[in-house]
Each structure stands twice: as C-alpha cells, then as structure tokens.
Amino acid sequence: MQDHARAVVIGGGCVGAGILYGLAKRGWRDVVLLERTQLTAGSTWHAAGLIPSYARSHAVAKLINRSIAIYSGLEAETGQHIGWYPCGQLRTASTHGRLDEYRSYMDVAAAQGANAHLLTAQEVREIWPYLENPRVMAGLYHPDDGHIAPAGVTMAMVAGARALGAEVRQQTEVTGFSRRPSGEWEVITNRGSIVAEHVILATGNYARQTGAMLGLDVPAIPIVHQYWTTAAVPEVVARKAAGKPELPILRDEEYMGYIREEGDGLMFGPYERPENLKLFAVDGVPEWFGADLLDEDFAAVEPQWEHAIENVPMLGRAGIRANVRGPFQMTADELPLCGPAWGLDNIWMAEGVPGGILWGGALGDALADQITTGTTPIDMSELDQRRFGVHCNKEWTRQSVIETWGTHADLHTPFAQPLAARPQKTLQGHDLWQIAGAAWGVVNGQEVPMWFAGADGPRAPSPTFRRGPEYARIASEAEAVRTGVGLADQTPLAKFEVTGPGATTWLDSLLATRLPAEGHHAPGLVLNAAGGVRAALTIARIGETWYLTTDAGEQRRAFDELRRDLPADGSVTLRDVTDKLAVLTLAGPLARQVLARLDTPADLPPGALTVASLGLVPGVRILCDEAPGETALHLHLPVAYHRLLLSQLLAVEGLRPVGSRAWAMLRREAARLTMGPDLNPTRPALESGLAGLIDLDKPLFVGREAVMRLADTGPARRLVVLRVASGDASLRGDETVWCGDGAIGRVTSGGWSAREGADLALALLPTSGTEGPLSVTILGETCSATILTHQPGL
Numbered sequence: 001m002q003d004h005a006r007a008v009v010i011g012g013g014c015v016g017a018g019i020l021y022g023l024a025k026r027g028w029r030d031v032v033l034l035e036r037t038q039l040t041a042g043s044t045w046h047a048a049g050l051i052p053s054y055a056r057s058h059a060v061a062k063l064i065n066r067s068i069a070i071y072s073g074l075e076a077e078t079g080q081h082i083g084w085y086p087c088g089q090l091r092t093a094s095t096h097g098r099l100d101e102y103r104s105y106m107d108v109a110a111a112q113g114a115n116a117h118l119l120t121a122q123e124v125r126e127i128w129p130y131l132e133n134p135r136v137m138a139g140l141y142h143p144d145d146g147h148i149a150p151a152g153v154t155m156a157m158v159a160g161a162r163a164l165g166a167e168v169r170q171q172t173e174v175t176g177f178s179r180r181p182s183g184e185w186e187v188i189t190n191r192g193s194i195v196a197e198h199v200i201l202a203t204g205n206y207a208r209q210t211g212a213m214l215g216l217d218v219p220a221i222p223i224v225h226q227y228w229t230t231a232a233v234p235e236v237v238a239r240k241a242a243g244k245p246e247l248p249i250l251r252d253e254e255y256m257g258y259i260r261e262e263g264d265g266l267m268f269g270p271y272e273r274p275e276n277l278k279l280f281a282v283d284g285v286p287e288w289f290g291a292d293l294l295d296e297d298f299a300a301v302e303p304q305w306e307h308a309i310e311n312v313p314m315l316g317r318a319g320i321r322a323n324v325r326g327p328f329q330m331t332a333d334e335l336p337l338c339g340p341a342w343g344l345d346n347i348w349m350a351e352g353v354p355g356g357i358l359w360g361g362a363l364g365d366a367l368a369d370q371i372t373t374g375t376t377p378i379d380m381s382e383l384d385q386r387r388f389g390v391h392c393n394k395e396w397t398r399q400s401v402i403e404t405w406g407t408h409a410d411l412h413t414p415f416a417q418p419l420a421a422r423p424q425k426t427l428q429g430h431d432l433w434q435i436a437g438a439a440w441g442v443v444n445g446q447e448v449p450m451w452f453a454g455a456d457g458p459r460a461p462s463p464t465f466r467r468g469p470e471y472a473r474i475a476s477e478a479e480a481v482r483t484g485v486g487l488a489d490q491t492p493l494a495k496f497e498v499t500g501p502g503a504t505t506w507l508d509s510l511l512a513t514r515l516p517a518e519g520h521h522a523p524g525l526v527l528n529a530a531g532g533v534r535a536a537l538t539i540a541r542i543g544e545t546w547y548l549t550t551d552a553g554e555q556r557r558a559f560d561e562l563r564r565d566l567p568a569d570g571s572v573t574l575r576d577v578t579d580k581l582a583v584l585t586l587a588g589p590l591a592r593q594v595l596a597r598l599d600t601p602a603d604l605p606p607g608a609l610t611v612a613s614l615g616l617v618p619g620v621r622i623l624c625d626e627a628p629g630e631t632a633l634h635l636h637l638p639v640a641y642h643r644l645l646l647s648q649l650l651a652v653e654g655l656r657p658v659g660s661r662a663w664a665m666l667r668r669e670a671a672r673l674t675m676g677p678d679l680n681p682t683r684p685a686l687e688s689g690l691a692g693l694i695d696l697d698k699p700l701f702v703g704r705e706a707v708m709r710l711a712d713t714g715p716a717r718r719l720v721v722l723r724v725a726s727g728d729a730s731l732r733g734d735e736t737v738w739c740g741d742g743a744i745g746r747v748t749s750g751g752w753s754a755r756e757g758a759d760l761a762l763a764l765l766p767t768s769g770t771e772g773p774l775s776v777t778i779l780g781e782t783c784s785a786t787i788l789t790h791q792p793g794l
Helices: 014-025 058-078 096-112 121-127 150-163 204-213 234-241 298-311 356-373 394-406 430-435 470-483 503-510 552-564 591-596 639-650 660-669 704-713
Strands: 004-010 031-034 089-093 117-120 138-142 167-169 174-179 185-189 192-201 221-230 249-252 257-262 265-270 320-330 337-340 347-351 438-443 446-452 486-489 494-499 521-527 533-542 545-550 573-576 581-587 609-614 617-625 632-638 656-658 717-724 736-739 742-753 758-766 774-778 781-787
Touching (some): 014 150, 014 347, 031 192, 096 117, 096 736, 096 774, 117 121, 150 356, 221 394, 265 298, 337 356, 446 470, 446 656, 470 656, 486 639, 486 660, 533 552, 545 552, 552 573, 581 639, 617 639, 717 774, 758 774, 758 781
Parallel strands (some): 004 031, 031 167, 089 249, 192 347
Antiparallel strands (some): 249 257, 257 265, 337 347, 494 573, 609 617
C-alpha cells in the first residue's frame, strides 16, 4: 500500500465514495479510500434507495438538491448505470395538523426552488388510484423525487474518482491513528500504515468505534430498519403492460411508512414505534457482522402492516417475496454529523448519516469544499457535529435515537420538546423555578424555563402549527419586562475565558471588532477568510482576563473555532467555564432598583461591567446592556450561589419570572441576530447588516480583505427587519418573501411580537428590487409585509 496521501477517506459506502469523488473533482489526485471489506458492504447495499426532497430547512433542501444534481450527471460521465427512477413522491394528509405541516412546507418551497404541489383529495386519488383511505384530505406531491440503485450510484462515484486519479484499497481495516510531529496523521491498518494531511471518517455503523480511536464520543447509534418486497401485484403488472408510468412513492402517515413499486410488485417500509425499535452495535459492531442482514421482525410493525393493507388493499393480496432488515446510523435530530471533528485538526467526519444514499453526493461535495477552500456555498451549520455538546454521551444518544426514529412519522410541531434523556442537567435553583410554575424546555442538555404557567396554565407547547394558549403567558412576561422588571435564567449561555501574555494581541488580530476597554463589554465577531461569521460573541475585559459569552448551542462549535486559531507558542490559554458560572438577568426599567436593594451600585451605564458582591454572593460579574427591555443587568455568578441569589430575587415584590420564549420575543423586537439562522460562515457579515461593528481601521484581522472587497462593491443582499401582518399562525423561518408575484428572498428567523400585534422577521432580500408590495405566506395565507427602518444587530 502506498505510504502517503494528501487525504485518506475511511469507509467504502455511498458517503465515502461521495467524498472521494468530491475531492477528485476538485483536482486532488493523491487521495485514497480505505474499506475494511468491500465497497457497499455496510448499510449501502441493503438500502431502499429513496431520494425524497422534502425538507423544511433551506440549507438541508439545498443539500438534497445537490445530491440529485450530482447523481443526475454520473451516468453520462462514467458510463455506469445508476438506476435513477424519478417516479415522484406523494405524501398524504389525513388530519388538519398534517395538512398544516404541508402548508408550512409550501411556505418555504419557492425559496428552495422546490418543485412541489399541494393537491386536493381528488388529485391524490388521480395520481394514486389504488389508495383507499377515505380520510385523506390533501397531498404533498414532489414529481421529481424517486429512487436510485444504491450500489450503482456508489460504484459510479468510485469510478469517477478513479478516473481522476484517486485510489481505493479494499480489505483494508483501520486499527488506529497516530499524530506525527509534522501535524500529519498516520492511519494504521492491517496492511500497513499510510500518512495523510487530512483524514475523513465515513464509517457508518462503525462510527462510534472509529471515533473512539481518536478520543471522540460520536453521538450516533445504528437503528434497525426493515422493508418487505412482494410477489407480482396484478395492478402493477397491468400498469406496465399499458405503458403507464411508475407510481409515485406513497407515504401515508397513518401507516407510518412508504410504499413503492419494485419490479412487478411493491416494496413496503414501515417505521417502528419507540417501544418496538431495535438498536444495533450500541457497544460495537460484532466481529461476525459484515455484508449481513438481520432476522425479520414482523411483530415490531404489525399495526403498521394492518393500516397499510387497509389503505392499499392490493398490498395485502400479494405474497411476500423477501424481507430486508439491517442497520443504519441515526442521530438525535436525524441529520448527519458532517464537518471538522471537535478538538482535532484535519480530522473530518461524515458519520451518523441516516440515509447515505440521499446524502452521499451532497456531503462529499460539501466536505470537499470545506477541506480544499475552507468554506462551502451551502451553510453546513445544521449538520456540524459540534452542535452536540459533551452531554451527548452514549446513553443520551441511545435514548434520544429511540425517541427520534420511533416518532419519525409523527407530527412535529414548532417548539415541541424532546422527552428522552431528561432531565440531565438541572439548575441549582430548579426547585424554585418549579414552584414558580416553570414550563420546562431543554437547551444544550440544560433544563430551562420556557415560560411560567402559574397554577393552571399550560406546561408544554401546544401540539399545533398555530399559536396556542401559552402565547398569552409569554406575551404577559414580555410586557412585564417592557414596563417593570423581569428575571430570566440564562445559565446555559456558553462562557469562555482567555488569559496569558499573548491574549490581547491574539484576540485583537482575530476579531473583526474593536476590543472593549477594561470594565466594559462589546459585541465581537470572528470571521473566516471569505468574510462569513464563524462566531458571534460578547467580549468583556476583567483585569487580565478576557471573558467571552455566546449562545448556548454554540458552546462546542465556538470553542473549537477559537481553539483552532490559538498561537502555537502557548502564550494564550482558552478555557471553557460554562458549567462554572450561572447567569441571572434582571431586565426592564425597574431593574436597577432591584439591584440597588442588594447594596450594590446600580448606576452602570450600558456597555459597562463590574465585579461585586450581591449580599452573600461574591464575585458576581455584572454586565449592563441596553436592550431588550430598556435596561438588562446580566449577573454572572459562581454556580454554587445560584439558588441563593435566585431565592432573594424571586422574593422581590413586583418582579416577574420570564422564560426563554418571552426573552426570544424581546430579542426579536430589538432585531438581535443569532448564529445559525441569521449569521453563518457562508453569509458575509456585511449582508447581515453588521458593517457598523467591523473596524476596518484595524490593520489586521481574519477576513479583512474579503470585507473590504465587499464594502467597495456593496452586498447584493441584505438582512432587513419585516413586520408581517400574520393571522393565527406565526413564522418559523425560511419562508419565502414575495414582491408582487415574484419570490425575491426568504425569512431567516421570525415569530410573534405581542407589542406589534404581528410577526417580526429578519429576512434576506436583494438590495434593490423590493419597491413593490411585499408579502410572506404563513400556512398558505398571504400576509402583507413592511420593511422597518431599524437595523439588526448583536
């Protein structure tokens, strides 16, 4: 085996083949794929091969479209048959909730460029005449969807990569890794070692075992899925004889699965409920397992079979030909783990992929972009494996995966909270918030109050796409902050400290924003070379320590991005202190009066900070902010004192507990941006309206040249604040923005504002051409939209 390569891809399934192909297409010839047995031997060979483009997320939809585009050109490029059958896909709605789900999808479809149609019940039956479900109200139809031959498309990508100079080594099992002094990685195999600059993991069912060799606890576990194929079905045979097209893949959520043509028969793939779902290789893939199948488990899906036969009787009239039951990877949110591995340089992951055939082309393309250029045209934030924190250990993953896949076909309404693996992390004052009536949600593993229900209010989000009764509580809390004083618990915020003799110089060269003076705090932006946002922080200086905070969900990602830029001379130390400090926020025009009761100076101006004792609580870092809520005093205190200070503050007459949902409403009204929806590495900071924060007088910071180039020409798009005259449902994000009859942009984030009596949104629009009447559709209802004059910010 050759002993050196620029990049080594580990895993010979569809995903690994896609990565090899993507790198080769970008001119990297010295790349090698290692497969422990033979190509397609893992989940690829027994996959059903479905290619559904249904995704409400803008970025996920773009990635799926990218897979389809890559696959569509493979046959002509390589001469290999890939078995692509664009028969379409039809999803039925038999409840008002499911119909709202499909309406919500249609709100975003135009911005995605999706070819999708919402059909009447009559149109559903015309497309699928063998469906006998009288409860069907409507259908969602994607005519360009279909299915593909898993082995065919995998081998075609391998052939394309080989033609460009890439190599494949089968029967080569990776047994370990070693980091060389040069920074390169030695990949140790049963056939010798190979040294590479970059290593990409795409090992499917072996993800946890491969990750463990590198010290990674990969938050993915294989689930077991099965499908059946039937003998010849007379209706299918008759259709073929008449020259009719293949039936669309049918998904009727009543039977929780899919039906499609397979030869002269049908394929039926039901989804197991949590109580019947089986996991595989939780403690490692057995030595005996290779290109194998598992025993049939009809009992696990018997109710689904009964519903399917009731709705599609011809399925029950055909004899069973075969059962296919095998494992494939799953994560807690049904999305892959793709991008740079946390804590390790030049280790990349494409693991936990639930449906490698769907994702293989896109993940290979995106990773190849990231590895070769440092960025991607499609935002990968939702797939970045660093979205999962250290709390996502094996047991958390096991419980979460069972719930996620076991409820795969359920209705997933906005703000729904997971039930599995909870409670895990609880606040020291958890019991006090519970007494106050907290409706609990979870953020980065931490239990947090979403709102306060009182004695008889709702304690969980309403299972609807429309505004439920909890909105009255949330609006009341927001109003208390506007007019009096509220107390919010923001302990989950990610918190870092930077120290050392080189800390100030390093931070100044990294941040696009100016560093605050001693005793002050300010917004901080870390950009990439293309001017996109890698991290959005609050930066404070406390003596010789720089104190950084950011959104809770950014904890692992932001820390890892900062770590990657640390100077090699050891002059800077970066520490994660998230779990050492709690955060309580007093907000509203009376906030200073409450703080004054604790014998603490309350005259801090906005942007200032001090360290003081609050009664018996020492070492409280007090950061004063202007908005939301006129005055916000953020109290960062040692976590051991959380319960004591919380009890003292809750005893203040007139103070109102405020949950995360009201706080989000206040931030929305202040047009505060968040990482992910509004800020990401692929969107230039200038498009997000952050030019005023970037200090171009600084001679050096990451991304400066890109910012200056765009500042000269002006961005083609901009984030604006929209007021949307909504009805009884609110924005969720990614909705299409229309100017007259033309789709011109999309919402990045938005939701209800009680102050406005309407929805407020941040929307990405062109810098010109928005002069006509603007509108946004919400659950199919056209809602007029107006651009507001105030600018978004941090």
